Amino acid sequence: MKPMDLFRLTTWGDRLLVVILAVITLAAFPLVGAGTRQSDIVIIEVDGKPVKKVSLKNDGQFTIHGVIGDAVFEVKEGKVHAESAPCSNKVCIHQGWTNMPWKLLVCIPNKVVVRPVDAGGANGVDAVTW
């Protein structure tokens, strides 16, 4: 049986329903990130190696010695952002503030990554199934 034969088994109502549900479901995906638990610790990696752990509970600034120069990050109200960077395109600065594990601040030329970790630990277990 060809795929086309299977398609012909469905009605227009089916196809409409599937398209509507697909659109709604895909539209709901951005909500996923918005709901994940906020982290209160960031790990800073340089060239893939973790070099510093900073709490987001205390406001302040810290400097990271990257591959091509020093980058300055600022912590304020539980979030972190890049204040200055030695690279030319400043992507990490434009990324803005973060405290979500899914939103990393990345400076590729400088090989610096600021990674918010989950409050329960990076590999915390939420539930166990039977």
Place this chain on the structure above:
Amino acid sequence: MVNRAANNQVRGISRESRTRETVFLALLGTFAIVLHTVEAAIPSPLPWIKIGLANVITLVTIPLFGGGAALAVTIVRVVVGSMITGTFLGPSFIISLFAGIAATLAMIVTFRYFSRKLSLVGVSVIGAYIHSFVQVAVVYLLLIRHKEIFYILPFFLSLSLLMGLATGLAAILLEKKLADVVQVHASLGVRGR
């Protein structure tokens, strides 16, 4: 039962047909239990992610024997199937039971009111969505009291769409074959085209 018997008289279904129906329902229940058990043996990245093979049987039961029969097949399948896999009365049994009943009810309603527009594929997709949603809701109520678990829904529901499509297509093909064999489709309304 009296009502049912009278109903059958009106529908012109004889005692012999009743016996036929009972035997067929028992067979459908058995198929559902087997599929449920086989499916439990299929490896899956997450324990909640399943194809929903057994739902094919519930789907074909709705047009062939009506909503009550489909509900019975689902409940028998979940209870006996969980006894075989050893999860009876465990959390996954409770999740399966509630989600299975809710999905079956949703599919019965969808079939009753939209069978002119939707084939069993549409009915199946609706059932798959309700199944995923109720699963997560039951997990929230019984196991994990964190609202965060609802954020897994878009991921689950997109899988539901694919699995619902697959099982729906399988159900259409199976129903075409079974309708000839069962021969009780008189007065049972429109089937998926």
